[in-house]
Amino acid sequence: MVQPVREKNKITSFDIAHRAGVSQSTVSRALRGSPLVNEETRRRIQAAVEELNYKVDKNASSLRRKHSGTLALLLFEDPTADESHINPFFLSMLGSITRACAQEGYDLLVSFQQLSHDWHADYADTKKADGIILLGYGDYLAYRDKLRKLAEQGTRSVRWGAVLPDQPDVSIGCDNHAGGRMVTEHLLAQGCRRIAFLGEASTHYPEFFARYLGYAEALEQAGLAADQALQADAESTERSGYEAVETLLARGERFDAVFAASDLIAIGALQALNARGLQVPRDVALAGFDDIPMASFVNPPLTTVLQDTQQAGRLLVDALLRLIRGEVVESAMLPVTLKVRRSSLWKQER
Amino acid sequence: MVQPVREKNKITSFDIAHRAGVSQSTVSRALRGSPLVNEETRRRIQAAVEELNYKVDKNASSLRRKHSGTLALLLFEDPTADESHINPFFLSMLGSITRACAQEGYDLLVSFQQLSHDWHADYADTKKADGIILLGYGDYLAYRDKLRKLAEQGTRSVRWGAVLPDQPDVSIGCDNHAGGRMVTEHLLAQGCRRIAFLGEASTHYPEFFARYLGYAEALEQAGLAADQALQADAESTERSGYEAVETLLARGERFDAVFAASDLIAIGALQALNARGLQVPRDVALAGFDDIPMASFVNPPLTTVLQDTQQAGRLLVDALLRLIRGEVVESAMLPVTLKVRRSSLWKQER
Known part of the structure; x- marks a missing residue:
């Protein structure tokens, strides 16, 4: 481990570690009050802190006042919905949040939850975690009340999702509105005029709605108007994307492009279009949202909007730690990037 | 949620949930003794259990004797090694373990650890988790003593890794030996004769060694012998794979194929070969191990050995839960599957 440049003669946690005969990370855990440090080690570190007259900052008072040293991640997805896989976007977020926690010296408690359950009461009452990160798709209006109760109970929480004027909590999300505009402008520039939208388009699902x-x-x-007949509801699964295309086709609507509100929906749509003998992009241009790993290796590769999950994970953890330290934290939106791949290059194939 | 078919008149946890006015999953958590259920809810569920004369099985005694309802996952990888990404194989395992825990009604506490640290003492002392899953590459001989102490302390643990005769713990791993043989037989069948091996080949790294x-x-x-001059050490990173190829080339050794002990090593090797003007598979056939998502979309797509991470996650969680219930659990090996893609099709390109 590289030691940081230090002020001359300033006692650091590395000196404490050396004196106590433990690793620096154990000192760091102990100073944070992590219960992972056993009592004997904690006493040895406390003794070293006193011997060396280490300037203990306010966090170090947790040598006596225990913190959990843990952040909780509540993943709202039905674990029984698909027997084998986590939504790849959430898996990527899980990885980046895990890593961001580790870099801050925190453990991450991962718990699948269903929005309908009483998780807000469960997590407010326990000392399992210092704060919680909420992640997942779901009906926002149905769980906003729980978010409000969570805030009233004083539970520190940060949500991945849309930034909304009336929200009771802090959220970090990407600029969904800009992403939707970019995709559509790109499809229009390809010459498409009848662009279908697959995804819930209501305030219940604020990310898709944006x-x-x-x-x-x-x-x-x-100079075009969004045509209701070209919108079909879909949740973020391949099956739902497949069905949404069948719904559109059953309506007898003609369309030259499909903008799917997520990559999973887009991949399901691709399968449905192929099943009906429609080729992408020759017959229908297609674009998704998220840039999951699969997006670049479906055939044709999928045009989509990149949400930077690495940055998102870091920002969520950082925002939550600042809340825990009692700082005022504002909701924030991350910029997005359009990734143009072959699935949307309609003009070139005609 | 689909209700299971039930015996006539048999009281189930759904009846308890209905009576107590909570969800079935909350009843299930309470019966397991999860601290996520607050005291008032726990009392209400206990009252319903008594009123309905619900046959409480032995696990339900934890209504009084608290369990954590949590399994811990210790990930041995340096979180500072690469600022942004978790090794994709471990990310896939993280997803499948998270999901398997959820399906069993457990939360998962994820903690990055370094093998050199005193994690074995930290985790033995706390009541944070009912048992631990160990996951990661590292020098086995350097941490075997810690595994032994963990076992002596009575900590329930299951490790992802090689099944070894002298191991102090239970492990679930894939059949690395069979995987190594399959890849090599395939390369030989392509006509390759000078097959290099990139990866540590010692008892310190038993998975790579197998x-x-x-x-x-x-x-x-x-009828060929493994040539020491064609083996180069590498840990599971792209950089290490790149350097291993440079080591081989610096030795002046000729080789017509490379078997990399992991896909990340293989992808690094591919970059190094390309940088030296060697084409895969025309000049050098290439194969990896793991079948990470990237393997199928590098150019050329990578021949590799599939380790079924979904099955692995389920088996790890299942083995740990059986240990926690006091059952005798044997170490086990999962079968592997050779995935032939273009990177190894040497014969066809010549």
């Missing part, structure tokens, strides 16, 4: 509003805005700026 | 022994056995059966 993507929809970006889509509608781009259409309007091009 | 892959090496499978490789050596296949060579021997083909």
